[in-house]
Amino acid sequence: MSIMRSVERRMTRRRGAPYVIVDGCIECGMCERVCPYDAVFMANDLEYVVDGAKCPGCRRCLDPCPVGAIVPMDDPRATGVRGSNRPFLFAAWQQEPDQPDMSQHHPVTPGST
């Protein structure tokens, strides 16, 4: 496998959905302050955006956002991604085709392992 191929696979398969900033953001900057991966920054001194290529989808920014304006790319609300964030979308990201449905967690019970 070429290095490029390897990098491409790394970038598309080892991460959750990158986050995007949608309409309604109040530019409070909380998401930038809490991101450990330097994925959030202010573009053109005007609006915060998420660099999708850097965002591993850890969801650390989700709870702090006071207005719910930062959402994962695979969330229906991501269609409202604002214009300033569009150049930074990580188009190469895709879900694994064989991802299981994680909506039903297997309960962990003592002695079950």
Added chain:
Amino acid sequence: MKKLMTTDDLARDERFRRTPVPLDFLMAEEVTVEQVEETMLMLLGNDEMRQTLEQQSAGGGGPNIFRRVRPEEDDAPVFIKSQMHGIFMGEMQALEAAGRSAWDFTDDDELPWKFQFDMARQCWDETRHVETYSALLDHVGCDIGEFAENLFLFEFGCSDDPAERVVGVNRCLEGLALDVFNDTIRFGRSADDDTIWKSVDYVSADEVTHVRFGQVWSKALTADDPERRAKIVNFQRKVDRAFSLGGLRGAYDGANTEQFLPLAIEFRKLAGFTDQDIADVAGAAPKVKGRR
């Protein structure tokens, strides 16, 4: 099989409770004592602990969450339960993070097989640790869910760069575990509780190995790439700051016997930390304003 597990995907049943960490706090360059106290109560506390601290507060001087708790003190039982519960949750997240590291990079031809081997070894260790701490929770009379779980440990281990991943999970998360274990061993010894100190001591031997994985792999994977190395060091600095818990963790002096959770310098040196690495961790803490 799914590669990335976000925090929403982690398997927990109805016994577990989660609490977010006030985020300004973890990444700030300067924090106040009040922020630290409020956050640590949110992270570590339950109603019993809050009542205890409020009683201390009523005696004047405010709740002293910065001090080392001794077995003979009235509030020792609730503090050791909180500490055990925190470690138990940390072991769960370490298992989940190591499992991800073992699986997420299986298609990466740049990584030697030894990397997966080390991560798999860590998973094996962490499963035993979860069992051990489950038993220790019983030993101190604490139920799962008696304290809340927070997920910031796991969140710092989500990078898709294996070098950054081992910095988050191995060097920093497991490094914090060494400090906590060191503290717990000391508590167990002074309480003359062989079950606590011997169990935690056994587990610590594994943790030293896990931290060493982080030290070795983060350097090996970036040895020929100064740009990537700089990015990793920058990330490392951020995680060290976050894991300093707002500068709460004492004077970062291994000989310190009074303050809460100083760095376990001997353990860290066994894990490959140099004096400079230790100084880096110590220097990453934010300034705490108004410290009593």
